[in-house]
Each structure stands twice: as structure tokens, then as C-alpha cells.
Amino acid sequence: MTRYLIRRLFTLALTLLVTSFIIFALTNLLPGDVARLVLGRDASDTAIENFEQRFGLDRPPLVQYAQWLGGFITADWGRSYTAGSPAVRSLVLGRLGNSMRLAGTTLLIVIPLSLLLGVLASLREGSWTDSIISVASLSVVGLPEFVTGIVLINVFALQLGWFPASTYISNNMPFGEWMRLLTLPALTASLAITGYVTRMTRASMLEELKKPYVRTATLKGIPYRRVIFAHALRNALLPTIAVIALSIGWLMGGLVVIENVFNFPGIGSLLVTAVTQKNLPVLQAISVLIVFFYAFANLISDLLFALLNPRIRLS
Amino acid sequence: MSEPVISAKDLSIDYRIGRDWMQAVRSVDLSINPLQIHGLVGESGSGKSTIALAMIRHLARNARISEGRILFGERDLRQLRQREIEDIWGNQITLVPQNTMDSLNPSLRISRQMTEVTRRHSSVSATEAYEHAADALRSVQIADPEQVLSRYPHQLSGGMMQRVMIAMALSTRPRLVVLDEPTTALDVTTQAVILDLLRDLIKEEQAAALYVSHDLGTVAQLCDYVTVLYAGEIMESAPVDELFSQPRHPYTIGLLSCLPSTAEEQESRLTTISGVAAALGARSSSCVFADRCPLATAQCRTSKPPLEDTGDHRNVRCWRWREIAAGTITPFEPTARNITSSAPRHSRVLQVREISKRFDDSRVLPSLVNRRTSGVQAVRDVSLAVDTRSTFGLVGESGSGKTSLARSLLALVEADTGSIELRGEPISLTLKRRDRATLQNLRTVFQNPDDSLNPYRTVGQTISRTLRKLSAEPLGAKAARERVKELLRAVGLTDDYYHRRPAFLSGGEKQRVAIARAFAPAPALVIADEPTSSLDVSVQAVILNLLKDLRAAEGASYVVISHDLEVVSYLSDHIAVMYLGEIVEQGANKDVIHFPSHPYTEALLSAAPTPDPAVRHRPIALSGEVPSPRNRPPGCPFQTRCPRKIGTVCETDAPPVRTNEDGHEIRCHYTFEELESMQSKGPPTPPQEKTEQRLQRAENK
Numbered sequence A: 001m002t003r004y005l006i007r008r009l010f011t012l013a014l015t016l017l018v019t020s021f022i023i024f025a026l027t028n029l030l031p032g033d034v035a036r037l038v039l040g041r042d043a044s045d046t047a048i049e050n051f052e053q054r055f056g057l058d059r060p061p062l063v064q065y066a067q068w069l070g071g072f073i074t075a076d077w078g079r080s081y082t083a084g085s086p087a088v089r090s091l092v093l094g095r096l097g098n099s100m101r102l103a104g105t106t107l108l109i110v111i112p113l114s115l116l117l118g119v120l121a122s123l124r125e126g127s128w129t130d131s132i133i134s135v136a137s138l139s140v141v142g143l144p145e146f147v148t149g150i151v152l153i154n155v156f157a158l159q160l161g162w163f164p165a166s167t168y169i170s171n172n173m174p175f176g177e178w179m180r181l182l183t184l185p186a187l188t189a190s191l192a193i194t195g196y197v198t199r200m201t202r203a204s205m206l207e208e209l210k211k212p213y214v215r216t217a218t219l220k221g222i223p224y225r226r227v228i229f230a231h232a233l234r235n236a237l238l239p240t241i242a243v244i245a246l247s248i249g250w251l252m253g254g255l256v257v258i259e260n261v262f263n264f265p266g267i268g269s270l271l272v273t274a275v276t277q278k279n280l281p282v283l284q285a286i287s288v289l290i291v292f293f294y295a296f297a298n299l300i301s302d303l304l305f306a307l308l309n310p311r312i313r314l315s
Numbered sequence B: 001m002s003e004p005v006i007s008a009k010d011l012s013i014d015y016r017i018g019r020d021w022m023q024a025v026r027s028v029d030l031s032i033n034p035l036q037i038h039g040l041v042g043e044s045g046s047g048k049s050t051i052a053l054a055m056i057r058h059l060a061r062n063a064r065i066s067e068g069r070i071l072f073g074e075r076d077l078r079q080l081r082q083r084e085i086e087d088i089w090g091n092q093i094t095l096v097p098q099n100t101m102d103s104l105n106p107s108l109r110i111s112r113q114m115t116e117v118t119r120r121h122s123s124v125s126a127t128e129a130y131e132h133a134a135d136a137l138r139s140v141q142i143a144d145p146e147q148v149l150s151r152y153p154h155q156l157s158g159g160m161m162q163r164v165m166i167a168m169a170l171s172t173r174p175r176l177v178v179l180d181e182p183t184t185a186l187d188v189t190t191q192a193v194i195l196d197l198l199r200d201l202i203k204e205e206q207a208a209a210l211y212v213s214h215d216l217g218t219v220a221q222l223c224d225y226v227t228v229l230y231a232g233e234i235m236e237s238a239p240v241d242e243l244f245s246q247p248r249h250p251y252t253i254g255l256l257s258c259l260p261s262t263a264e265e266q267e268s269r270l271t272t273i274s275g276v277a278a279a280l281g282a283r284s285s286s287c288v289f290a291d292r293c294p295l296a297t298a299q300c301r302t303s304k305p306p307l308e309d310t311g312d313h314r315n316v317r318c319w320r321w322r323e324i325a326a327g328t329i330t331p332f333e334p335t336a337r338n339i340t341s342s343a344p345r346h347s348r349v350l351q352v353r354e355i356s357k358r359f360d361d362s363r364v365l366p367s368l369v370n371r372r373t374s375g376v377q378a379v380r381d382v383s384l385a386v387d388t389r390s391t392f393g394l395v396g397e398s399g400s401g402k403t404s405l406a407r408s409l410l411a412l413v414e415a416d417t418g419s420i421e422l423r424g425e426p427i428s429l430t431l432k433r434r435d436r437a438t439l440q441n442l443r444t445v446f447q448n449p450d451d452s453l454n455p456y457r458t459v460g461q462t463i464s465r466t467l468r469k470l471s472a473e474p475l476g477a478k479a480a481r482e483r484v485k486e487l488l489r490a491v492g493l494t495d496d497y498y499h500r501r502p503a504f505l506s507g508g509e510k511q512r513v514a515i516a517r518a519f520a521p522a523p524a525l526v527i528a529d530e531p532t533s534s535l536d537v538s539v540q541a542v543i544l545n546l547l548k549d550l551r552a553a554e555g556a557s558y559v560v561i562s563h564d565l566e567v568v569s570y571l572s573d574h575i576a577v578m579y580l581g582e583i584v585e586q587g588a589n590k591d592v593i594h595f596p597s598h599p600y601t602e603a604l605l606s607a608a609p610t611p612d613p614a615v616r617h618r619p620i621a622l623s624g625e626v627p628s629p630r631n632r633p634p635g636c637p638f639q640t641r642c643p644r645k646i647g648t649v650c651e652t653d654a655p656p657v658r659t660n661e662d663g664h665e666i667r668c669h670y671t672f673e674e675l676e677s678m679q680s681k682g683p684p685t686p687p688q689e690k691t692e693q694r695l696q697r698a699e700n701k
Ligand code: SF4
Pocket: B249, B250, B251, B287, B288, B289, B290, B291, B293, B294, B295, B296, B297, B300, B305, B317, B318, B319, B320, B321
């Protein structure tokens, strides 16, 4: 098991290294002269020279990459191209905190809701409850986030006025205020994932319920609730957990759209701004972070799977 | 007579098929008395499991009890509320299911799963429940229960799991234990031990039991009273001795006489029950067995016989039982039609020398990194010879390597070493290098025809494809069609089967098609791997007869492989017994069956359940189970279980091959004479095995 863990961590590091290279290469392949793109067509040659010197753009690409990578590892993520050249690291991490709050709230909605719905649908297989849950989860899976987002804003913010339509975050905001801000974006992000996870839970519950050990447990005379939760769900959770963990990776990408719809100050909206401003250091840092979360979620999913499954854990 | 523990009165059960309800069980009356082991036998579709599950009120969702009562003591189980039935389940009524592997929750320890029952039904502390579980395991002869309790199901072998299930089922001193084919998934030698254990424990705990099975052998060995089911109705019920010695219903008589037995004369045919089992919801205005009954009269087809109580604790549902009981009529004459035996010519059709096959664990980087290669030595130094027009039978339990050997002969896997000669010519061990003539002369019939028949081709297309691909001369479409029809007739199918697809055939019919295809290119040798193990006994008899007939008609030879000693012995001229990849004994059929020499063969023969309650004997109990081929014991492969083990020599030295003047061959450190003189002194006493060893093996599984 320890050897497995070490191997997996090693693979994770390797993945990050390779993707960081790809990200760096792609951003440097952007057509045109970065300095000119950032400073505008009318910028003077000296201004451009200065800019290139300041950000090291005059050096050969491989050297740039090595410096960038070295900086990244030693917590110096470079400086932003924007006015005042703020440090990329604090800029991105600050925004990341907001995004994590949003992602966390989303998971708080997704996990209990989808497990509940999935289990319910499986226990009532073929009934109206099951059909409604299945149709609903299928349809939200198909809806793009910007559509659900706009619909939610229209209904709950503009018409009912229960929640703000876009987000202004100030320091030391009270918790209740935070929650009010997070509700609509988190709901938007939850819908699609809940659909997926519900369907997965339902499918794996149905599979488990057919297995003979469920009959064994039932015929022990223990209450039905216990048979479902202590026996069947325990095993049905294995594949479900994998899907949840994978959806965390998806969530990081999905935030880009949602944050822009709600004007939410997270890494997603920062990423879009960075793209429009050709702000390469910020772009690179965020891309690497998203890849990291994706790979990390995968690792956690595999580890949980192994931990909960004695057949893997003990071999 | 005391009150029955449980009784079903006028029980009818329906299954939902699409939107309709079809009657699967009709008006069944069944009572189980205290201390009784009640056998419920029938072929597939007879409704035996449905009845058993209905009696413990645990029917599948798509089934319902349409009529009847189930009395458990005073109470009608159908009237109980969920909470009340939960108090009975696991406490007063328990179940030992068929499927050992999936019957325990894979992610919970055995201790948790066992204590759960005790804690549900009595107010004991966790420690007390644990002690109770340990005691229960001791009662099923697990010497080191703490070890087993700390394990997860996947760490136990099939036999061990079934012991756990039995211990759990009996740990609450239930009044009724339902045994649903509890040994079907186990090896013969393990089955014998488990049945023995069950019989003793049920009596000891003063429980009553309902034993559901398709296997008349185990029923005869275990039960006190037997009910025979056919198409959802009771045909006959009687105390076990009477049922087996004087069956009164034509169906019972047919079932009993279609079993192959080792005592059977080689040249005789098995009795068969023609036709197929009645479908769900069969008509109610005639005897359900009328279509297949040789004694059926006009009355049988127009009115349904009642289940008559004939006094003497017997019931029978047949208009003509009095005539049958009086002996004036017999439904299935012991057929005198002998099979024309074609004396084996003394030429060899197949000669196999020292075949070995090892399966290495696949890994990307072969043993460069890890020198200690792990793998399975599936077949080890097997030599055998098959005479022309004779049948070579191969018996073995799981892990014996019998199927790997067959696949090596067919080159479906490539043997590592050894040589094979077919009709005197050496043939390649690799499939790609085998020429057309070899493929034509060496055909096979697999266990499961579903896997080997293409569902999109009609029967005619399937057979003629093989025929045209492998025939020596090119065959015109018309000639091919004629030959296919001829083959279909030879396997007892009419011409109109030519255009059918496998989905419209029964299991027995599919196997006939598979056999017809095997014989299509007129092969010299047919290898049949468990040809009947997926079939009901009455269908099995038909297939076994067919195989015998075809051998005579087509002049082919067979290698027949089975775990079922009776099947092998019924078909074969020569028998080889395999254990962990080696042939431990081989010789002429009669010699091996009547004078088994090797200690393993001796135990295997004693473990086979005889379908005759009069010859109940204690099988020679082998300790533990077949070791995993992954951890083959050094020395003699049988030494971990051998009840006649000599001592360290068996653990260190591979035993020599000994041959006597009849060509009978064994691998043992004892000589024929020594073994014979030991056997004449009686069966061996089982050695007290150390638990560590047993667990070690369980772990290796
Ligand atoms: S009632 Fe008639 S058809 Fe039915 S078993 Fe008896 S003799 Fe045969």
C-alpha cells in the first residue's frame, strides 16, 4: 500500500511537470509579440524593450521555462503584466480562496443531495419517484452552466430578489452574507454534478441490491434501513466516490463559466481576464493549478476506493 | 406425531412476465416436522427455490403468493408485519444459500457479519456476541475461529465460506433451516464434508430443515423425507427410503433411472424422459407430466390427477399409481436396447507425452525485476493414450488442471513442453501451425453451448460453416445441406431445426447442435469438456446416450472431462484422475472404479453421493481443500490432505509412477499391494489437521 502511494505521488508530480511544460509551450506559441500585444500597437520600442527585460521575455524560451518552473517551485510565481505588477502568487491564491469556498459549498449541496436521490431512486426502482429523479437528473446533466446560471439569476435574483445577481466581496464579510452570495453560483455548479452523481449512485445501488449478500443481511432480521445503509450503500459508494472526486476536477473547469456569469471574483473569472489581457504569468499559474486539482482529485478518488475496498487494501 | 414446524397449505405462487402473472407453483401442501430434513427436489423450472423462498416469506419482487397460507407454529407468516417477520428471520428461520462467494458482504469482516445476527436477536454485549460467533465456528470444525473472524470474505475459500454461512445459520438455534442447494458450487470432496457436517449439526441443534436440490444423490444422503416437484406441482412425497426403493410416480421413476452410476453396465443405455419440461403456467386440466409420460392415457390428458394420500405417510399425484405400486405396469422399462459396442481396436488415436503448461502472471516487465516468478503450474507431465474408438475419461475437482489439459490438446493454449500425436502423426502444440486435417480430426464440445454458438447464425449455417471449412474435399452447398440434416437427425433433431437460431432452443437442444457441429467434419477424436454439467439430469441422460450412440455410428473416439465421476464412468473405457495438474491414477474404467488404489481416488469415490439412502456411508473426510495451484505443495501434491500419508517422504520426494500388469497406473510412494492391504483394513482415520495449515491454504485461495 505504501509503495502504491509513493508510486502514485510520483506519477502526480510527473503529470504536473509535463503539463506545466505543455502549458508554457502553448502560451508562448501565441501568435505575435507578447509585449506588443500587452502594451498596445502604439507603444514605443523602448517601452517594449523595457517590458521584455522586466519580465525576462528577451531570453530563449527554454531558459524562460526553467526560470518560471524554478520560481513556481520556490513560491515565486512571477509578476503580473498589469499595472503595478502585483505578485501573481498572492493574486491567484487570494482568488483561489474564493473559488474554494464556492467549490466547497457546491460539494456540500451535491454529496448529500445526490446520494439521497440516488438511493431513493434505486429503492423505488420503476416507480414514479424513480422516473422523476431519473428524468430530472438526465436533463440537468445536459444543460450548459451558463443557461442554468442565467435562469437562476432571472428567477431568484431579478424577479424574486432573494439573492444578489452578482458578487461583491469585501473583507470581513459576515458568514451569512457569504452564504447569500454563494448560493446561486453554487446551485448552478451543483445541478449538473448532482445529475451525474445521482445516476451513478442509483446504478451502483441497484447492482448491489441484487447481490446475494443483501439477502443474507435481510434474512438476519436486521431492519431494512440497516441493510440498505450498513450493507448495500457501503459497497455502492465505491464507484460513486470515484465519480464525485472526478467531478471535483470538472468543477474547477466549470467554475470558469459560472464565475463569469455571476461576476464572481474567483480564479475562473481571473483566468478569463488574464486571457483577454494576454497576462501570461497569471494564465500559466491558474492553468497549472487547475491541472493540479484535477490530478489530485483523481488520486484521492483512487485512494478512497482502495481504502474502502478490503480486496485492494489487503493485497 | 408432533405439530409440524412449518407448513404450506394450498400454496400458489405467480411470477410477473411483462404485464401478466403466470402461475409458477400450484396448490402445494408441504409440512416439515421437528427434527426432519425435508428434501425438495426438481429440475430447473420446477419451482423448488420459489417455494422455499415463499415459505420464509422472502419472494423476489416480481413474484407473489396468489393463494394459500404458510403456518409457522400458530402464525401465518403471510399475515405478519415487517417488524414481526424480522424478529423471526435469522432467529427462528435461517437460510444457507447456494452462492458461497457473494453471500457475505465483501467489505465487512466475518466477525462483524456474524455478531450482527446475535446482537439483533438477543441483548448480549459485543464480547459475548464475539464469543458466541467463535463457538459457532468451532461447531463447524473450524479449529481457530479468531483467525477466521478477523478476515474478509475474499480471504476465505469457498468451502470455508460455506462453513461460516452454516455456522451463522445455526448459531441462533433456529427452528427451521432452509438449505438452498448449499453444496452445488463446491467440489465433491468438500461437498461430502459439508453434508456430513450439516446432518450432524441439524440433529444436534434439534432443528428442522428444508433441503432444496436438483441432486438426487445428496438428497438420498441427507434427507429423511422427500417431495418431488415437477412444473410447480408436487408429484410425489414419501419417506426417503420408500421414495428411492419404491417410487410410485412415473416422473420419480424416470428421474431415478436416468442417473448414470458407476455400477452401470458399460453397454447399457440410460433411461430417458423424452420431451421438455412444461413451461410456466402450464394447463390445469391435465396431468402436467402427461406430455412426457409413457403411461399417459386419455384420462390423464383430460383431467388432472389429485395429490392422493396413500396412507403410509406418502402422497402421489398420478391416476395410475395403484397399478405402478402393484407392479402391473412400469413406465420406464430398464431398456434392454444395448449399445452395439465397437471393441476398441488396438491402435492409438491420440498419444500425449509429458505435456506441461504453466500460466505466468502477466506483467509488463517480465521476471527481470522480480526473479521469483509467480504463476500457476496448471498441467504437469501428463502422458496419456487414447485407443481408437474408445473413450478416455478425465476426472478432477477444481484446480485439477483438467480443462487446461483439454485446452492444451486443442492448442487453445500452447503447452510449454511435451508432444502430441494424432493418429500416429506428431501435431503442433500451436494452433496456427495446425493443418486443416488436424483441425478436422480433433473437434470439441464445450460445457456451455451458449458461449460457443453464434446467436446470429441459424443452426444450419453454424454446422455447415464448420463442415465446409474443414472437409477434406470441397463440398457443394447442396451436399453440405444434406450432411447437416443427416447430422441433425443423428443428434435427434428434426429437419426444421435447420433454420432456427440458438435463442429458440432449449439448453439440451443447443448442446445437441454443438455436438452435431463437432461431428460435422467426421473427426477422429472429440474432446468434450463437462458436456452435461449445465443441463438437468433428464436432459443429461439424453446427451449421454447420444454421445454413446454417435461413437458407435461415427467411429470416433472421445476424451470426456468432468468433475462428475458417474458421468465419466458411464461413458469411458479408460479413466484418469487428476489432482493439481497431475494424473495421479489411471487405468481401465472397472479397475479404477472398483479397485481405486491411489488415496485420492479412494476418497473421491467415497465422497460421491450415491442416490440410494440404503447405502449412506461416511465419506473419507479429506482435511482442508484443494490447495491453490499457485502454491503447489512440494513432494506429492496430495500430501496436505492425504489421509494415508506416510510421512516426510511424501513432503519432500515426488512419488514414482507405478504401473501394474493391467496397465493400471498410480503416483504414490506406496505400492499397489500396500494400498490394497490398507484398504482391506477399512477407511483411513482423518488426520487432525493443524489450523495454521488450513488457514494458510484458505489464504492462498
Ligand atoms: S397421471 Fe397419467 S400422465 Fe400423469 S403421471 Fe400418471 S400416468 Fe402419467
